[in-house]
Amino acid sequence: MRVPLRPLARILQARTEGQHPDRIEKENLRLRNEALHDKARGRAQFRLLVLCVTFVAAFGTIGLRMGLLAATEPAEPRSSAAGAEIAATRADINDRNGRILATNMTTYSLYAQPKVMVDPKGTAEKLAAIFPELDAKALERRFTDGRSFIWVRKVLSPEQMQLVYEIGDPGLLFGPREMRLYPNGTLAAHVLGGTTFGAEGVQSAEVIGVAGIEKALDARLRDPAEASTPLTLSLDLSLQATVEEVLGAGMTMLNAKGAAAILMDARTGEILAMASLPSFDPNDRPAPLTDKNAEPGDSPLFNRAVQGVYELGSTFKIFAAAQAIELGLVTPDSMVDTNSPMVWGKFKIKEFDDHNYGPQLSVSDVITLSSNVGIARVALMIGPLRQQAFLKSLGFFEPTAVELIEAPGARPLVPKKWPELTTITTSYGHGIAASPMHLAVAYAAIANGGVMITPTLLKREGATTGVRVMSETTSTEAIKMLRRVVVEGTATLGDVPGYEVAGKTGTADKPKASGGYYDDKVVNTFAAMFPASSPQYVLVVTLDEPLDTTMSEDRRTAGWTAVPVAAEIIRRVAPLMGLRPKLEPPATDAITAASN
Amino acid sequence: MRPVIYILSFLALIALGFWAYRENYATQSTLKVVEGLQSDIASLREALAVQRAEWAYLNRPDRLRQLVDANFDRLGLMPMEPGQFGTAAAVAYPRVSLPKIAFTTTVQGTIIGEEGQ
Numbered sequence: 001m002r003v004p005l006r007p008l009a010r011i012l013q014a015r016t017e018g019q020h021p022d023r024i025e026k027e028n029l030r031l032r033n034e035a036l037h038d039k040a041r042g043r044a045q046f047r048l049l050v051l052c053v054t055f056v057a058a059f060g061t062i063g064l065r066m067g068l069l070a071a072t073e074p075a076e077p078r079s080s081a082a083g084a085e086i087a088a089t090r091a092d093i094n095d096r097n098g099r100i101l102a103t104n105m106t107t108y109s110l111y112a113q114p115k116v117m118v119d120p121k122g123t124a125e126k127l128a129a130i131f132p133e134l135d136a137k138a139l140e141r142r143f144t145d146g147r148s149f150i151w152v153r154k155v156l157s158p159e160q161m162q163l164v165y166e167i168g169d170p171g172l173l174f175g176p177r178e179m180r181l182y183p184n185g186t187l188a189a190h191v192l193g194g195t196t197f198g199a200e201g202v203q204s205a206e207v208i209g210v211a212g213i214e215k216a217l218d219a220r221l222r223d224p225a226e227a228s229t230p231l232t233l234s235l236d237l238s239l240q241a242t243v244e245e246v247l248g249a250g251m252t253m254l255n256a257k258g259a260a261a262i263l264m265d266a267r268t269g270e271i272l273a274m275a276s277l278p279s280f281d282p283n284d285r286p287a288p289l290t291d292k293n294a295e296p297g298d299s300p301l302f303n304r305a306v307q308g309v310y311e312l313g314s315t316f317k318i319f320a321a322a323q324a325i326e327l328g329l330v331t332p333d334s335m336v337d338t339n340s341p342m343v344w345g346k347f348k349i350k351e352f353d354d355h356n357y358g359p360q361l362s363v364s365d366v367i368t369l370s371s372n373v374g375i376a377r378v379a380l381m382i383g384p385l386r387q388q389a390f391l392k393s394l395g396f397f398e399p400t401a402v403e404l405i406e407a408p409g410a411r412p413l414v415p416k417k418w419p420e421l422t423t424i425t426t427s428y429g430h431g432i433a434a435s436p437m438h439l440a441v442a443y444a445a446i447a448n449g450g451v452m453i454t455p456t457l458l459k460r461e462g463a464t465t466g467v468r469v470m471s472e473t474t475s476t477e478a479i480k481m482l483r484r485v486v487v488e489g490t491a492t493l494g495d496v497p498g499y500e501v502a503g504k505t506g507t508a509d510k511p512k513a514s515g516g517y518y519d520d521k522v523v524n525t526f527a528a529m530f531p532a533s534s535p536q537y538v539l540v541v542t543l544d545e546p547l548d549t550t551m552s553e554d555r556r557t558a559g560w561t562a563v564p565v566a567a568e569i570i571r572r573v574a575p576l577m578g579l580r581p582k583l584e585p586p587a588t589d590a591i592t593a594a595s596n
Numbered sequence: 597m598r599p600v601i602y603i604l605s606f607l608a609l610i611a612l613g614f615w616a617y618r619e620n621y622a623t624q625s626t627l628k629v630v631e632g633l634q635s636d637i638a639s640l641r642e643a644l645a646v647q648r649a650e651w652a653y654l655n656r657p658d659r660l661r662q663l664v665d666a667n668f669d670r671l672g673l674m675p676m677e678p679g680q681f682g683t684a685a686a687v688a689y690p691r692v693s694l695p696k697i698a699f700t701t702t703v704q705g706t707i708i709g710e711e712g713q
Contacts, residue, residue, distance in 0.1 A: 100652040106642055183652035241657030242675070498678050572675055581678040 005029060089178050090207050091221045092230035093192065093214075095237040096272075096459045100230075102192055102214070102282075104207075105181045108161055108174040110152040111202065114143045117171025126167045127152065130160060143171075154197060154205075155179050175202040180214075186279040188240050190303040191233070191404065191457060194282040210285070211301065213457055215405040232459045234270035239263060242572045243273040250565030251277050251543065258297060258544035259565075260304035260436050263573060266444040266529060266538045268460045269453030271402070273573070276304040295513075297544065304542065306402060307410045309433045310523045313506030313558075314490075315443075316429030317375045320382065321367050322446060322478040323390045326470045329381045332364040332477050338374040349376050349424060352507070352557070367481040368489035370505065372428045379427030384418045387426065393469045394442040395452065396434050402455045410435050429506055436525065440540040443527045446482075447535035450475040483532040494528060494563040496571045498581025502535070503528030503566070505558035510545070521545050524558035526566045530574065531582065539573075541566040 005028045011021045093102035114120060120143035128136035131153060142150055155177055156164065164172055180195040193212020197205045208222075209215035213233070221231060243261050251259040263273040280286050280300040289299045296302050324330045338361045342349040349372055351357065357371050366374030379387060391397065391414075399408045413433035415422045425431040437455060445452045450470035470478075482502035486494045490505045506525040509517035524543045529535040541562045548555040555561070574581070653659075664673045 099655075100648060103645060103649045103652070105646060105649055181649050183649055184656045185658060187657065237657065241661075245657075245661070496678070571678060575676040575678055575680065580681050 003028060003032070005032075089204075089222075089224075089227060090180065090195075091223075091227050093221075094230040094232050095235045095240070096232060096270075097236065098230075098232070099237045100183055101188060101233065101235070101237070102180060102182050104178045107155050107157070107177050107179045109154050109177045109200075109205070110156055110161075110164060111173055111175060112143065112150045112152055113148060113171050113173060114146075114150065115148050115171070117143060118169055120144050120171075123167055123169045123172065127164070127172075130163045151200070154200075173202075175204075177205055178207055180207055180283075182282045184237070184241075185283070186281050187237070187244065188235055188274070189279045189282045190276045190301075190305070191235060191274055192282050193405065194285040196285075209405075211406070212282075212303075212404050216403045216407075233457050234265075234272060234459045235274070235457065236272050236576075238576050239273040239573055240275065242576060243569055244275045244277070244279070246569045246572055247275050247541070247565060248277055250561075250568065251546075253550075254543060254546040254548055254561045254565070256543040256546035256561070258302075258304050258308075260308060260540075260542045260544075261566075261569060262305050262436055262440045262538075262540045263569070264440050264444055264455065264538045264540075266447035266535055267453070268462070268464060269441070269444065269455045270460050271455055271457050272537070272577075274305050274457075276302070276306075276308075303404070303406050304436070304544065306400065306404055306435055306437050307406050308542065308544070309410055309413060309435050310542075311430050311433045311508040311511070312436075312439055312525050312527075313429040313508035313523070314370045314372075315439055315504045315506035315525050315527045316432070317367055317370065317427065318446065318478055318482060318504050319391065319394065319442065320375050320379045320387065320427040321363055321481060322470055322474055323382055323387065324363070324378045325477050326474040327382065327386070330363050330378060332481060333362050335360045335362055336366060336374050336377045338366065338371050338377070340371075340373045342373040342376060344376075344421060344424060347421060349373055364481050364484060367504070368484045370485075370490050375427045376424040379423050380420060382423070384420060384423045387423050388418050390469070391426070391432070393452065393467070394445060396432065396438055396442065400435065400437045400441060400455055402437060403457045407437070410437075412438060429508060436540045436542045439525065439527050440538050443529060443540065444538045445469050446475055446478050447529040447538050448475075479529065479532055479535060482529065486528075490557075490559045491526060491528075491563045493559060494526065494567045494570075496530070496567050496574070499530045499570055499574050499579065500532035500582065501528050501530045501567065501570055502532040503539075503563075505563060507556065507558045520556070522556045524556070524562040526558050526562035528566050528570070530570055531579070533582075536579070537574075537577070539566055539569060541569065 005025045006021065007024075007028075010024050014021050014024055090104055092100060092104070095101055112123075117123060121140050124140035124143055125136045127139060128134045134152070139152075152172075153160075156174070161174065164174075177197075182189075182192060182194075189212075191212055193214040193216075194210050195207050195214050196210050198208040199206045209218040213231075214221065217231065220226060243263060247259050247261045250256075259275075259277045261273065261275045262271060264271050278300045286300060288301060289296075297304065297308065302308070321330075321332075325332065330336070337359065338357045339359055340349075340351045340354075340356045351372050352370065357365075357369055357374070361369065361371055361374050363374070363378060365371075366378065382390075396412050397414055399411050401407070412435070415426070415431050422431055441453065441455050444455075445466075449472045450468055452466040452469050453464055454466065479502050482504055483500065485491050485504055486501050491501075491503055494501050494503055504527055506527070508523050508525070509519070510521040510523055511517055522545065524546055526539075526541045528539045528541075530537055530539070543558075543562050543565065546556065546561040548560045664671065667673075
């Protein structure tokens, strides 16, 4: 109720008392203002209180929730649907057609709690009877020395698990384990590498890659977000199996110590098959060599295709020839001096087996007959700097980028100084050492029309765009020369009817650890591409210390060893890739007769 | 009027409480079913992985090669070779077997020429 500022009664009374009536009005105004003031203050205080309570409640809720989350046991969400990502801890590895190369299997590990064991001695004996590698005495000692926890075995087969069950001791317990399984055994072993257990707990253990792609792409394979999508490799299981089979047979027939082969798509850089022999079983990886005198190549774990850094011999000649054509210094028909021996300072450059190819040969013939002197002359025209730059652009100075943990360690050996003598030796592949993978990449660049590709073990869609290292014309000329090598040169055994194989042989003496070269130990290489009219695939075959004893004299040149093996690989592999041979049409009546 | 509203809202409150109670128990039981299903899915997934591994193991190229060699006289399988490519034109058309024509009517006249025209 609004109080009047000048209540008549009080005014009249004030007047009679001779007081100023305005004072009453002032007094009332003051009271009214005070009341308003109090009201406003009260409201403001109330608002502050509400705000405070809200803040306290909000932060209190958050705090309580945090405390609750920290204090309670984690539980899986019950209502949301569990995806496959929970089921698999490490992604599978598939080949390009989805066939499994590596997968996981659930198995069990065996551990013991000796404190609750009823009969440690008897249990130890029974366990030793099941697992031959365990020693009953040692096991008993470990069971009785007061420990409370012992790992007995990392993985068990179901049969072994049943046998352990039958011992019936309460101190023997099983922990679930995800085990990596390579169903194809030794197939593509060097690509896959292998795994081991990392941190181990009773309920689970970490599976970590130890070599190959398992280690190189460990983070991707272990990523829980991608665990349900298998890693698709560029390898093709059928091609891989065929390459390994033929290469293995060739290695045995030619008494070689080791062998490697790489089959690559020249346009995309996808590696369709990569083999290194001798091989191993990634399910049961052998221990690395401990003998200090042993060469790394003696271990089956050594991946010759990627880690085998050797001088690759005459396979390098085509690079000098191609570069000279690219620079316009020569044409395939230009004649070069091939008088042998060529004297350079105090060195003599000779042909293989002290041949002499006459005073002059065309560049194309130099490649076909594999003349060291001829290519040395071509290389001298190019000069050290340009040669170095070209080889660098072909990737011979850096490790390959292939997705294997071993790849970055396989750095090519290149001469530190590059005088003209180095130019000469490098032109025929001596003094520079690279892996078969490097060679495959460089040959792919020639094969695909002059574009560098990045080799990959992962499936790729479409061709990659790389740096152009030579013109298409040069590439065509180089391929023509390489085709001549197979048709009439040093690799005639490499001709596969219908597939127009083009390639270059290389025979390099193995260097001794003490310096110098062995007389009777060679590394033979055949780098090929097919079909020559439009090369799609590159194949590099390397044999370590091969010896062809099928003839009266022992033969160690690539033309007799690596080339026939490569030819057989192409003959077997090309139909599998759906590559139709270019054959003369067979007589029609023969087919009619057959189909009738 | 006011008491009626009070009574109605009280009844509504009881009804809602009853509904929430039932829903809660229904959810709990569904969650239990889901849990059971999820463990079923997990074990099936595991079995599937084992079977896929087993399939890959049984179909490993080594084993297939051995089986092909062991059964060569029955199957006669050989590796694929370039010579096995043919052209569609080289495939013979299946021979058309025409039904025999049985003459039931007598034809009068003479047939000119044995070979026909």
